[in-house]
Amino acid sequence: xxxxxxxxxxxxxxxxxxxxxxxxxxxxxxxxxxxxxxxxxxxxxxxxxxxxxxxxxxxxxxxxxxxxxxxxxxxxxxxxxxxxxxxxxxxxxxxxxxxxxxxxxxxxxxxxxxxxxxxxxxxxxxxxxxxxxxxxxxxxxxxxxxxxxxxxxxxxxxxxxxxxxxxxxxxxxxxxxxxxxxxxxxxxxxxxxxxxxxxxxxxxxxxxxxxxxxxxxxxxxxxxxxxxxxxxxxxxxxxxxxxxxxxxxxxxxxxxxxxxxxxxxxxxxxxxxxxxxxxxxxxxxxxxxxxxxxxxxxxxxxxxxxxxxxxxxxxxxxxxxxxxxxxxxxxxxxxxxxxxxxxxxxxxxxxxxxxxxxxxxxxxxxxxxxxxxxxxxxxxxxxxxxxxxxxxxxxxxxxxxxxxxxxxxxxxxxxxxxxxxxxxxxxxxxxxxxxxxxxxxxxxxxxxxxxxxxxxxxxxxxxxxxxxxxxxxxxxxxxxxxxxxxxxxxxxxxxxxxxxxxxxxxxxxxxxxxxxxxxxxxxxxxxxxxxxxxxxxxxxxxxxxxxxxxxxxxxxxxxxxxxxxxxxxxxxxxxxxxxxxxxxxxxxxxxxxxxxxxxxxxxxxxxxxxxxxxxxxxxxxxxxxxxxxxxxxxxxxxxxxxxxxxxxxxxxxxxxxxxxxxxxxxxxxxxxxxxxxxxxxxxxxxxxxxxxxxxxxxxxxxxxxxxxxxxxxxxxxxxxxxxxxxxxxxxxxxxxxxxxxxxxxxxxxxxxxxxxxxxxxxxxxxxxxxxxxxxxxxxxxxxxxxxxxxxxxxxxxxxxxxxxxxxxxxxxxxxxxxxxxxxxxxxxxxx
Amino acid sequence: xxxxxxxxxxxxxxxxxxxxxxxxxxxxxxxxxxxxxxxxxxxxxxxxxxxxxxxxxxxxxxxxxxxxxxxxxxxxxxxxxxxxxxxxxxxxxxxxxxxxxxxxxxxxxxxxxxxxxxxxxxxxxxxxxxxxxxxxxxxxxxxxxxxxxxxxxx
Numbered sequence: 014x015x016x017x018x019x020x021x022x023x024x025x026x027x028x029x030x031x032x033x034x035x036x037x038x039x040x041x042x043x044x045x046x047x048x049x050x051x052x053x054x055x056x057x058x059x060x061x062x063x064x065x066x067x068x069x070x071x072x073x074x075x076x077x078x079x080x081x082x083x084x085x086x087x088x089x090x091x092x093x094x095x096x097x098x099x100x101x102x103x104x105x106x107x108x109x110x111x112x113x114x115x116x117x118x119x120x121x122x123x124x125x126x127x128x129x130x131x132x133x134x135x136x137x138x139x140x141x142x143x144x145x146x147x148x149x150x151x152x153x154x155x156x157x158x159x160x161x162x163x164x165x166x167x168x169x170x171x172x173x174x175x176x177x178x179x180x181x182x183x184x185x186x187x188x189x190x191x192x193x194x195x196x197x198x199x200x201x202x203x204x205x206x207x208x209x210x211x212x213x214x215x216x217x218x219x220x221x222x223x224x225x226x227x228x229x230x231x232x233x234x235x236x237x238x239x240x241x242x243x244x245x246x247x248x249x250x251x252x253x254x255x256x257x258x259x260x261x262x263x264x265x266x267x268x269x270x271x272x273x274x275x276x277x278x279x280x281x282x283x284x285x286x287x288x289x290x291x292x293x294x295x296x297x298x299x300x301x302x303x304x305x306x307x308x309x310x311x312x313x314x315x316x317x318x319x320x321x322x323x324x325x326x327x328x329x330x331x332x333x334x335x336x337x338x339x340x341x342x343x344x345x346x347x348x349x350x351x352x353x354x355x356x357x358x359x360x361x362x363x364x365x366x367x368x369x370x371x372x373x374x375x376x377x378x379x380x381x382x383x384x385x386x387x388x389x390x391x392x393x394x395x396x397x398x399x400x401x402x403x404x405x406x407x408x409x410x411x412x413x414x415x416x417x418x419x420x421x422x423x424x425x426x427x428x429x430x431x432x433x434x435x436x437x438x439x440x441x442x443x444x445x446x447x448x449x450x451x452x453x454x455x456x457x458x459x460x461x462x463x464x465x466x467x468x469x470x471x472x473x474x475x476x477x478x479x480x481x482x483x484x485x486x487x488x489x490x491x492x493x494x495x496x497x498x499x500x501x502x503x504x505x506x507x508x509x510x511x512x513x514x515x516x517x518x519x520x521x522x523x524x525x526x527x528x529x530x531x532x533x534x535x536x537x538x539x540x541x542x543x544x545x546x547x548x549x550x551x552x553x554x555x556x557x558x559x560x561x562x563x564x565x566x567x568x569x570x571x572x573x574x575x576x577x578x579x580x581x582x583x584x585x586x587x588x589x590x591x592x593x594x595x596x597x598x599x600x601x602x603x604x605x606x607x608x609x610x611x612x613x614x615x616x617x618x619x620x621x622x623x624x625x626x627x628x629x630x631x632x633x634x635x636x637x638x639x640x641x642x643x644x645x646x647x648x649x650x651x652x653x654x655x656x657x658x659x660x661x662x663x664x665x666x667x668x669x670x671x672x673x674x675x676x677x678x679x680x681x682x683x684x685x686x687x688x689x690x691x692x693x694x695x696x697x698x699x700x701x702x703x704x705x706x707x708x709x710x711x712x713x714x715x716x717x718x719x720x721x722x723x724x725x726x727x728x729x730x731x732x733x734x735x736x737x738x739x740x741x742x743x744x745x746x747x748x749x750x751x752x753x754x755x756x757x758x759x760x761x762x763x764x765x766x767x768x769x770x771x772x773x774x775x776x777x778x779x780x781x782x783x784x785x786x787x788x789x790x791x792x793x794x795x796x797x798x799x800x801x802x803x804x805x806x807x808x809x810x811x812x813x814x815x816x817x818x819x820x821x822x823x824x825x826x827x828x829x830x831x832x833x834x835x836x837x838x839x840x841x842x843x844x
Numbered sequence: 845x846x847x848x849x850x851x852x853x854x855x856x857x858x859x860x861x862x863x864x865x866x867x868x869x870x871x872x873x874x875x876x877x878x879x880x881x882x883x884x885x886x887x888x889x890x891x892x893x894x895x896x897x898x899x900x901x902x903x904x905x906x907x908x909x910x911x912x913x914x915x916x917x918x919x920x921x922x923x924x925x926x927x928x929x930x931x932x933x934x935x936x937x938x939x940x941x942x943x944x945x946x947x948x949x950x951x952x953x954x955x956x957x958x959x960x961x962x963x964x965x966x967x968x969x970x971x972x973x974x975x976x977x978x979x980x981x982x983x984x985x986x987x988x989x990x991x992x993x994x995x996x997x998x
Contacts, residue, residue, distance in 0.1 A: 081964040113964075118972035125972040129930045132968055263892070263925045271924050278885065294892035294925055726896070727925055745897070745929045785895060 083112050088571035089647070091558050092131045093196065093551030094730050096420035097268050098560025099123035099131060100650055103552055103571040111135035111552055111572050120650045122246060122560070128267035129742065130730055136739045138552050138572060143738040145805040149534040149547030150576030151583045159519065161545070165582040166594065169546060173497070174598040176526045177213060180494035181605075187464075190217040190484045190493050190525070192471055193434055194500035195225055195422030198556025198568065200623040201588045202424070202433025203630070204615045205499075208596045210432070211456045212606040212614040216464035217484060217493070219471040220434035221501040221731075222425045223831060228387035229418035230429060231829035232396025234682035235690045236404075236700055238674030239440050239635045240429055243667040244379065244415025245562040245653065250276050251413030254375035255285040256368075258399065259310065259385020263294035264727040266419055269381070270295065284375065286368050288313065289385060290722060291752075291794060292787045301367055304789065305358040307720050307836035308390035308709035314398035315706060316354030317369045319346040321405060326373025328407030335671040336404050337692065338701040345703035357706060373406065377413030383421065384724065388835045390709040393828035397702035404699050410668040419561045421731075423551075426559035430636040430654075431627060435468035439634040440681045443467045447678070455630050457608045470830040472507050474823040477710070481830055485823070488516035491523030499530040500548065500588060504537040505732035505800035505816055508832045509823035511776045517541040530591060536734050537800040547585040549574035554587040556620045557646065563636075563664055564651040567643055593618040635674055635681065672697040709836055710824050713791065717773065717838035719757070720792040723817050724835075729798040736798075737806075749799035749815040750783045753841070757791070758784040761843055768813075768844035771795065773837055776819030779844045793839065795820075882918035883997050890922040900928045915994035931961045963987050 084104035092099040100120020104113030114135050118125035136142040152169035153161040164172075180188045191209050193202075209218045230240045237243070249255075249272045262270035276283055287299035288310070296302045305313055321327055322343050332339050351362035358365075372378050380403065386395045399416050408414035420426060432438035441448035449463050456462075473483035485507065487493035496517075507513050517524055518541070529542035532550040539545055553574040558566045576584030586594070596615035599606035608614055617623050621643050631654075632639040640656035653664035674680055675692040683691050690700035713720055728742040736742045751769055753761070763769055763782045770779050771793070780795065788794050795817040800806055806815075822837040884890060894901055894917060906912055916922050966987040967974065974980045984990070991997065 080962055081967070113968075115968040115971065118975065126969045128925075129927065132930060267925050274888070274920070274924060292892070294889070294896075297889035297892050298887060298923070300887070727927070728929070741929050745927065787892070787895070 081113050081115070083107070087115070088569050089117055089567075090552065090571060091423070091560075091566040091568045091651075092127070092134065093423050093558075093568070094128075094130045094134070094735075095266055096195075096422055096425060096561040097122060097266050098423070098558065098562070098564055098566050098651065099127055099268050100566070101127060101131060101134070103135060103569075105571055109572060111138050117650070122562075122564070122651070123268040123271075126268055126271060129728060130736060133739045133741050135552070136741070137550070137735045139575065144740040144743055145738055146533050146535060146803070148575040148585065149532060149545065150579060150585060151547060153534075153545040155543055163583070166586070167582070169544060170591075170594045170598045172544060173495075173528055173546075173595055174602055176495050176528075177595075177599060178603050178606075180526075181213070184492065184494050186214040187217045187469065188487075188492060188494040189213050189215045189497070190219075190469070190487065190495065191215065191434070191497045192218075192484065192499070192501065192503065193220045193428070195220065195222045195420065195425030195428055196500050196551075197424055197428070197433065197588055198554070198558060198620065199424070199427040199431055199565070199627060200556045200620045201592065202428045203431040203438065203627040204589055204592045204596075204623060206432040206434070206436075206438050207456060207614050208592055208599075209434075210437075210463045211453075211458045211608070212596055212599055214462060214464060216466060217469045217487070218434045219468055219484065220428055221471075221503070221506060222420070222422070222428050223435065223471050223829075224388075224506060224834075225422060225425055225831075226383070226387055226418060226420045227829035227831040228392030228396050228826055229382075229420075231393045231682070231826075232400060233418070234680075235393070235688075235828070236397050236400040236673075236702065237668065238676070238679065238690060238692075238697075238699075239681040240436075241440070241563060241635060241667055242415070242418050242561060243409060244417045245564075245665050246272060247665070248377075248379045248413050248415050248417065249273055250279070252276070252375075252377045252379040253281065253283045253413065254371050254378045255283055256288075256372060256378055256380040256399075256402075257285065257295060257299075258288035258380065258382045258395075259387070259389065260381050260383045260419065261289065261291075261293040261295045261385075261724070262381065262419075263298075265383070265421075265725055267727065269419065284371050286371060290720075290789065290792060291724075301364060301371070303358075303360055303364055303368060305360050307722060307792070308712075308833070309358040309706065310386055310389050310395040311391040311398065311704065312349065312354050312357040312706035313360070313365070314395055314402065315346045315349035315704075316351060316358075316365045317372065318342065318398060318402060318405070319349045319354075320351065320366055320369030321373050321402065322346065324369070324373060326369070327405045331407030331671065332405055334698075335673070336699045336701050338689075338703065339405065341703040342401060342405070342701040345705065349706075372402065377411070378403070378406070378408045379413060380416045381419055382416075383419050385835060387831055388723075388833055390833055390836070391704070391707060392826045392831055392833070394702065394704045397704065400699070401701045404701060410666055410671065412666075415666070417561070423560070424558045426561065426563065427557070430559060430631070435470070436681075437463075439631045440636050441634065442681050442683060444682075444684045445677070445680075452630070456614065457610060458614070459609060470825070471503070472513075472823055472832060473825050473830060474509065474512075477822075477824050478827075481825060483825075483830070485513060485516065488513075488523075488525060493525045495528070496525040497528040497530070498538055498542075499528075499546075500532075502531070502536060502538050502732040502734050502800070504540060504802060506797070506818065507823075508818055508821040508834060509775050510816060510818040510821075512823070514541070530588065531734070532585070533734055533738070535803055537732065537802040540802045546591055547576065548591060549585045549587040553585070554589070554620070556589070557624060557643075559654070560651070563653040563667075565638060565641060565646055565654065565656075566651040567646045587618070589620060589623065590618045635679070673699045675700060709833065711774075711822055711837050713838045717840045718791070719839050719841060721771070721773065721817075721820060721837050721839040722788070722792060722794045722835055723797045723821065724794060725798065726796050729796070731798065732800050733798045746796070748810065749778075749780045749796060749817070751780050751841075752783050752785050752788045752794040754788050754790045754792070755784055755786055757793075757841075758782065761841055763841075763843050770842045770844040771820060771839050772842070773820035773822075773839045775822065776814075778815050778817065778819055779813045780815050793841065797834065881995075881997055883920040883995050884918055884923050888920075888923045890917050890919065893922045893925050893927055897927050912994055915992060919995045921996055931965050961988070961993075 083106040087102040100117030116125035116127045151163040287296040288303045351365045355362040403409040472485040473481040530546040555570045574585045593615040600613040637655040640661040677686040729736045
C-alpha cells in the first residue's frame, strides 16, 4: 500500500487495522449499506483538526490538497496540457518542491481560473506524488536478454548517434524517422528541426500534431496561403453567434468554455450553434444542436453555404475584393439544398436553414472547431468550407468574427511555426527553393542540405490508400531503420494499433531501432523501445509556448529536473539539452553532420539563447516573433505573433486588411506557383474551395451495426501518460468505458457497469458499459485515453485489452493525412 | 496493538459526542435547508457534468443527498464543468483501493465531520475576485460562510 508523502504532512488517514477492515468489507464505502456503527468504529481514532483530520492513533495529520500553507514562493508559468494557454503559478515549498498550482489572475487568457488538470499539475513532477509508476531518471538500453539496463548519458547518446550514422550509411538519411510532439517548447522544436533537416537531412519527420490538427493547417494553407488561426479569444466577448463544430470546449478547453458562458450571459447574448454527433455538455446548452451523422461535416457545410448564397446573406464587395473562385463555389453548393443535406446528415432541413440564417444575419460570427472536424471524413475540406463561410460573409479579421481552430496540446502551434517536425521553419514552403535557401543560409549549411520535398507522415495503410506513404508503412516494409519517438506515446494513440504493435514487435527482424524519449518509466511506448532517454518536463525547464490564439507565453522552470543530483551521468535532462547532446555527438563523430563552420548544428542548450536565434529565422515571416523577448513576453503575460520591434503587440488578429498570404513568394504551401490557391495576379486573395461530400470509407452494416466515435474526458490528457498518475484525476475516470444509448443497451441486455466486447474489423476490446443518451441509438463512444500495455493498466484491467485504437481505422485525410478517428463501424456483445 | 484498541474504545465514546456535535453545527449553519435560488440560467444545462460524476453522484454514494444534488445542479461552476474532484480530490481511494472514494468527510444524517474544503482551494481560481478592491469587500477566513457550498451563490 503506497503512502504518499506530502512534505511534512503525510496524507494518511486510516490506521493499518482500519485499512484491513475496509479491505475485508469494501461495502463500508457504500452509503446504502453502511451503518452508523460501522463508521463509528472506523472513525474512533480520528478527530477534526482545522481543515485536516488528525489520526489520534498515529499522530499523523491528513492535510487537504487545497492548502497553500507550505508555499514559500510562486513561479509564474503557463499550463502544459491543452492549447488554451492558461497562466499559472507554481507554488514552491521551502525544500524547493512544487506543492501547489493556482491560476495567474493577471493573465488575460484565464483570469486566474484553472481546470481540474491544471489544478493538480504539480502532482506529475515528483515520484512521491505519483499514483503509479515513477519518473524516468536513467538512460536505459536493452541487454542481451532484452531487459533494461542503466547506461550513462554519454553511452546513450553515443549509441543513438551511431545508429543514425549507420542508418544513413546503409539506407540513406530518410531511413531515420523522428516522431515528436505538441508539448515541447519553441526552443526545443526549433532545435529538433535544425538537427533533423540540417544535420541528419531526413524528411522522415512528423509529430503527433498530425493526429491532432493537420486538417486545420492544410485547410488554412490552401485557403489563406498560410497556417495560423486568424482570430483570438477576445472575439468571444465580441461576437453575436458561436458556431461550434466538432468541439466540446466545456470538457476539452474549459477556460474557453468559461468565457463563452460569460459572453452568453452578457447583454449581447450571442446565440450558440453546436454541431456534434453527441449530446455533450456544450451541446446541451446550445440554442441549436445539430446532432448530425458521423462523417457528414462537408455536406452540412455545403448546405449552410448554399443557404447563405441563396438568401444573399453574403458580402459581395468582400468576395470581389478579397477572394477567388466564388462562382465555382456557388455552383458546387447549389445542389446542397436543405432537403438534400438533411438526407445525408440526418438533420432536420429546418435546422440547417436556421443555422444558416443565424450565421448569415448575425453581425459577427465566431467559429471554433477541433477534432470533430479534423478527425472526421473530409477534415481539410471542412476547414476550407468553414473558412469559405467566413470569407463570403466578410466575417473575418475583425472583433467577434473569425474561423478559429483550437488545438489539443499546449505547444502544437509552436511545432507548426518552428518546423520541429513536418514543416519548414518560419512558415516557409518546403517546395519553394528560395525559402529553403533562406533557411540553409541562416543555419550555415551547404545549399542542397535540406531535403527539397515535404515530410513523410507518421501513419497510413497503403492497402487502403496506396498513394500515401508513411513511417508506419516504412516499418511494415523494413525501410525505417531508426525510429526516434520523443514526448509522445504512439503505442496508445495511433490507429489500428494491433498492426502497429506487430510492426514494432521484437520478433519482427525488420523492425527499426526504437528510441523513446519521455518523462515516465514505464509508459506504453517503452514496451517497444531499444533505448530510453529520460526527459525533464513542464515545471522543470524554461521555454516559450504558443497557444491557440498565437499568444507566445513564457513557461518558467520552477523545480530542478528529476534526478538532477545524478548528473552528469544520469538524471532527466530537458529535451533541448538532449537534442543538443545528440547533435554534438553526431558532429563529433562525422563531418557530414556539421555546419559549414565545422560545428554542431544546435548551438546552445540555453533556452533564451535559442529563442533569440529562432527570432532571426522568423523575422519578416508570417509568424514573425522578432519583437519578442523573454522579458516583454513575461511583462505582457504573453504576446501574439506577428510581433516586430516596431509593433510588438500588433498580432491580435490576422487579415484585418483582407490581404492573405497567397502570393507565391509568401505562401507556406504549394508544390508549384500554379497551385489552385496561389493568387496568379499577386493580389493576396483568399481561395474559396468548391468540394463535394464524400461518404466515409466504412459505415455501419449488418455485421458491424454501430458507429464508433472516440474522444476525450475532462480529467485525462492524451494517453494518460501524466493524468493516470494523478489520483484526483484517475479516481474520477479510472478505466475505459463505452457509452451506449438507452435503447441499444436494452436491446443488448446491458446495464451500466457490465463488461461489453466491442469489435471492429481490426480488433477487439472489452470495456464497461455506460448507458447514456449522450449518444444516439446506433452510435457508441469510447474515450481515446486508455492504453493497455503498461503493467499497472494490465493489472487494473485484469488483462483486458481496453485501448480504443485497437478498433479504429488507419484511413487518413486525402490532403493532410490526419487519421479519421471519429468514425468507423463496430459490433457489441455482452462479455 | 493493545494500546490502539484501548484508544479505540475510549474514542468510541468521544466519537458519539463528536458526531452529534458536528451534525448540530452543520444544521445550525443551514445545512439541509432547501435552496430556492439558482446559479444557472434557463438554457444552461448541468446534466452532463452530473452524469459524468458517476463516481460521486450516480455511483452509489451521494444519490440520496438531495440538498447536495440540487445545489450542485444549480451551480454555475457545474455548468463550467467544475466537478467534485476539483475541490474534494484526495488520495483516499488510491490508499484504500476502493472504487468509490469518500472524499468529503460528509456522512448522511450526520454531516461533515472531517475534511472541509479550505479557502485556498477557492483561491486557486478566484484570487482576483478576493484581491481586487472592487471585487470583494473583505478578506474573510472562509468562503463558504457566504457562498453556499456546491452552488456558490452569495
